[in-house]
Amino acid sequence: MRAARRAWRRLEPVHAMIYFVPEATERYAALGLDAQTAYFASRAAAFGRASAEVVIATFYNFNPDVVRGALPGAWEKTSPERVLAGRAEAAAAALRRGGIDRLPGLAETVSLARRAAEAAGDHAQGRALFAAHAAQPWPDEPVLQLWWAQTLLREFRGDGHIAVLTAEGVTPIEALVLHAATGTLPKAFLTATRAWPAEQWDATAERLRGRGLLDGESLTPEGEAFRQAIEDRTDELALPAYTALGEDGCERLAELARPFGRAVVDGGLFNLAQPAPGVDPH
Structure with missing residues (x-):
């Protein structure tokens, strides 16, 4: 399981950069x-003309009022097909700008990541956002195939994560407050991009303090254990994709993925200084 998580985490910037690069904007x-509006439309376009309610349910942790401000209005301006095409064009252009297409090991990395993504398709039941993306055709260009494979793996894991949160009774805003308390993403980033009113955020934090999960704005030991259990279960639910590679294949993908993820970060394609709504939904 650790090798599978490393493979996902190291390759994740190859997908996540699409929410930050000027090529997409x-x-x-x-x-x-x-x-x-483009964030919600581009990630939901695989559904077709997705309604706000579908996106609220499947994206999970955004203020519903913000989603309703974007959809279905986006489809009065353009079509899902044009948005999907623009997203792919932007991904290819940005990754080429970062030199990802010239890194050694691209073909093998694509092969392993695609095998995992295609294996995930055998476990799509209950994973609506993944299934919508998996129904789209694979791109031809190798660098885009790598991006698409990681996109599928990201949505597969994300759907599983939402299932765990729901089963544990963690509301969308509670998930964000707990995430902010880990310190892995700045609170200001999460509050700005998820757009929950400050009074709701503060009330949620107070409620979590009452449950013994927060001390101030930090996780208590009980909070750390609770959130780690959610992450562990999420990792378990992501395993059906990576099992197709076996332990050695996961280790190899994790090894190969490192320079690709690093090139995205070092190339300035993944820049939190220019926030977009869609990084790291977990």
């Missing part, structure tokens, strides 16, 4: 979409 703007 430019293409969405040409379709008449501002950055916030």
